[in-house]
Amino acid sequence: MEVSMPNITLHQNGQVHRQEVAPNSNLVVLAGIKKFPNLRYGCGMGKCTRCKVKVLSGADGLPEPNWKENKMLGERLNDGYRLACQLYITNDLEISQE
Ligand code: FES
Numbered sequence: 001m002e003v004s005m006p007n008i009t010l011h012q013n014g015q016v017h018r019q020e021v022a023p024n025s026n027l028v029v030l031a032g033i034k035k036f037p038n039l040r041y042g043c044g045m046g047k048c049t050r051c052k053v054k055v056l057s058g059a060d061g062l063p064e065p066n067w068k069e070n071k072m073l074g075e076r077l078n079d080g081y082r083l084a085c086q087l088y089i090t091n092d093l094e095i096s097q098e
Contacts, residue, residue, distance in 0.1 A: 061091025
């Protein structure tokens with residue numbers, strides 16, 4: 001079976017960055033090795049929320065928020081926010097980070 005490359009669209013400060021990533025990529029890990037250079041991030045461990053993104057489309061393809069996201073984002077989960085460092089991407093995703 002052919003595994004498709006998820007397509008990531010990042011909206012940030014009026015700019016749009018589009019990129020394909022390998023399946024099961026973590027965007028903060030990619031950012032750390034300069035493979036997804038525009039993403040803002042911090043601890044990489046679900047503790048600082050600097051990697052917070054708003055999911056504009058593709059939320060259906062994401063796993064349920066884990067306990068770190070629940071703890072750090074709380075009600076903001078209901079507004080579509082997630083912690084990029086806690087996500088392994090398997091589907092196309094459109095996010096914004098302001
Ligand atoms: S990078 Fe710190 S919470 Fe994601």
